[in-house]
Amino acid sequence: MKIELKSLSGRHPAASASAPAALQALDLAVAAGEQVAVIGPSGAGKTTLLHLLACALRPAAGGLALDGVDPWRLASRERQRLRGRLFLAPQVPPLPPRQRVVTAVLAGRLPRIGLWHAVRSLFYPTGIAQADAALARFDLADKLFARVDRLSGGERQRVGLARALLSQARLVLVDEPLSALDPTRASQALATLTGWARDSGATLVATLHDVPLALEHFPRIVGLREGRLMFDLPPVQVTPALLAGLYAHETAPDEAVFDEAPATPRPVVMHCR
């Protein structure tokens, strides 16, 4: 899927209107099938960028076009269908603790199957082979029928990635997929993800904190800092000086910046009714 951003700005809906937008006037074009790593310090707007691309966040200003179509001009039904061709893997794996791994992975194909098929698959999983293949690529085949709450943090993260393989999405957006993985697993997971995207022709945009891995696995590196584009280069041209500038600490950060604005507190669960 082709992406075009024209001076795109975005802010979290819970952020105050006076705060600077998390992403400011970003221009970026990504061709179909391209693989891009987004790097930058915490609070640079990486997650906001992914949410904007996933149509999970309405742009504050500027233009967004996916395959030449502005998703926010579509009717909501059309937009939801478009979301079915995108896949956003959030940083925290979105897996219900009591669900089994096979169900969690097969949930990746929900947009492609009807409600009836989805419910039937809860009684008896209809895509065991596919789920197994996806898990095997992340070295998790033995966990197929385990429950999510029996998995370690790293295993959960890889289950979240295996779900992406089932989605058949044309644009895969992965938010910090390696935060809970050891170095070997991280490299392996990234190789699997990029290899799969290459084979299926899907566009891949990943935010990464591990710069060496990003340089090793991605042909294009985008550096973000304070919501602005710092550079957009192939990895060989990303010099240590550029990286030092990207991650340089300000003398005094005047306020803490969050990747995601804190959610409103949830009502307390009442256990006696």
Place this chain on the structure above:
Amino acid sequence: MSAVLPRQPARRDPAWARRVFWLLAAGAVLWPMLVLAEFKPWLLLAPESLEPTLRFLAGFVPPRLDGEFLALVARETWRTVAIATAGLTLALLLALPLTLLAVRSLSISGLTGRMAALPAALRLAVRALLVVLRSVPELVWALVFVRVVGLGATAGVLAIALTYAGMLGKVYAEILESGEAHPTETLLRNGAGRLQAFFYGSLPQNAGELTSYTVYRWECAIRSSAVLGFVGAGGLGQQMDSSMKMFNGGEVSTMLLVFVLLVAATDRLSAWLRRTLA
């Protein structure tokens, strides 16, 4: 001068005055309520009310345990359980779609901030319907249905179904909304439908709590069907009403014992279900 001296340690709890004030305020609010409710507990111990009470209670022992009566009680107990179960099943069928309409976390337009106007209005309307359903006591529904379908179990079933649909719908929606929203939200964001997101995101998260609440409501339905029996909606309650009118304390106490056993059994069932689903 005071700047040179060491700081005086705080001797007084600064919250003390506020605490006393709220205690007195609670008393001031409660007193007129007690007067209004004619709350006079000393009347319980007055000899002229104590004696008939004790005579009434003395009639409860011994419980009547002969075979003929026990067979009758067993039949009526079964009928009571059937009324409660059928009523709750109907309530469940009514409550589930209403819950799905009322839950905010399953809204696609709410994903990017506020819900759109039309879904928000629909959600409010469903909530209002749930309020109406549960604010009319089941006793009133039963009196209505006794006139429509005549004396018997059907009136009880329908009364329980309507009131409990309101309760179940409200509490189900609250359980679903107070659970972790991340899995459901992610599924919706990735293009899944609302019901798909419910089955793959919300339900596995909250199945335990939903089940235990449903079983608790089933227990309530069993107890409430006893009350409904007094207005002629069938079951153990109706039997208890007639025994009461005949001043047959032994029969009443047998049936009360059966109720204790029923409630204890639902308690066990709920504990077992929660263990299995945990």
